[in-house]
Amino acid sequence: xxxxNGSCRFGLWHVHVAWQDDLVYRxxxxxxGLDGPVPEEILRYCAGRPADLSSLRSVATEGESTSARIYxxxxxxxxxxxxxxxxxxxxxxxxxxxxxxxxxxNPTPLVVPCHRVVAKTGIGGFTPDPAIKEALLAMEGRTSGxxxxxxxxxxx
DNA sequence: CCAGGCTTGGAGG
DNA sequence: CCTCCAAGCCTGG
Numbered sequence: 001x002x003x004x005n006g007s008c009r010f011g012l013w014h015v016h017v018a019w020q021d022d023l024v025y026r027x028x029x030x031x032x033g034l035d036g037p038v039p040e041e042i043l044r045y046c047a048g049r050p051a052d053l054s055s056l057r058s059v060a061t062e063g064e065s066t067s068a069r070i071y072x073x074x075x076x077x078x079x080x081x082x083x084x085x086x087x088x089x090x091x092x093x094x095x096x097x098x099x100x101x102x103x104x105x106n107p108t109p110l111v112v113p114c115h116r117v118v119a120k121t122g123i124g125g126f127t128p129d130p131a132i133k134e135a136l137l138a139m140e141g142r143t144s145g146x147x148x149x150x151x152x153x154x155x156x
Numbered sequence: 157c158c159a160g161g162c163t164t165g166g167a168g169g
Numbered sequence: 170c171c172t173c174c175a176a177g178c179c180t181g182g
Contacts, residue, residue, distance in 0.1 A: 066179065085163055096163035098179050104162050105180075117162080125162025133162090 006036025010046040011135055015110070017042060023057045027108045029128055042110060048139060051147060053079070058108040066094055070102040077116045079140050079147030084120045100125070116140075 003025060007016045014033035018026035024039065038046075045051035060071040073091045077083055085096040085103075092099075103114040104127055115136040118124045126133035140147060 070179095086165095089163085094179075095177050097161060097177070098163095100162045101160090101179055102162095106162095114162080119163065121164090123162090127162070130162085 004036060005034065006038045007033045008038045008043050008046050009033070010132075013132060015042065015046055019056075022055065023059065024108050024111045025059050027110050029109070029132055045110065045147075053110055053113065053147075056111045058111040060107050060112050066092065066098065067102045067105075070094070070099055071106070071112045074103075074114060074117055075112050077113055079113075079116075082116045082118050082137070084118055085124065086120055088117060 001020060003018055003020045005016070005018050007014045007030070009015070010029070013029045014031065015038065016026070016028050016030050016034060017024060017038040019039055022039070027042075039056055041051045041053055041056055045053055054075065058071065058075065061068055061075055069092045070088060073088050074083075085099040088099045089096045099117065103117055104125070106112055106114045109115065115126060115133045118137075123130065123133060123137070
């Protein structure tokens with residue numbers, strides 16, 4: 001079985017996904033869509049329905065490199081919560097800028113929820129557009145949001 | 157090998 | 170409150 005490529009809609013964006021079973025190789029936000037399926041959880045998530053993105057695995061978390069450990073730490077951040085670059089750095093034993101670099105190169109956004117990693121003083125960055133990060137966090141902040149956080153605590 | 161990054165905390169104005 | 174800056178380190182080219 002080969003790797004499957006597909007996309008679904010998230011607001012004005014198209015979410016491209018390269019995947020196979022529960023393993024995701026690549027996720028990226030693009031202006032244009034492409035034909036093909038995406039994992040059920042990602043489809044539900046993008047549609048604003050209850051979804052558990054952490055049930056998917058990412059190739060980014062494989063290995064023992066520093067970035068892999070950073071991605072694993074971020075993979076464990078639950079929906080509805082956020083952490084700062086500095087907090088992730090302390091968990092992994094590195095520095096905030098290394099975390100920022102890793103997030104900027106995250107091959108699988110959503111599956112490794114880099115949008116839940118914010119700066120201590122603000123929302124932090126997001127490629128290709130910080131507006132996506134804001135939209136994702138706003139969506140997850142709702143008590144009846146897609147991942148139904150137990151306590152509807154929005155972080156900031 | 158080197159430039160630069162989705163940071164941070166402290167110093168100083 | 171705000172600007173400035175070095176620390177510290179990982180990665181792509």
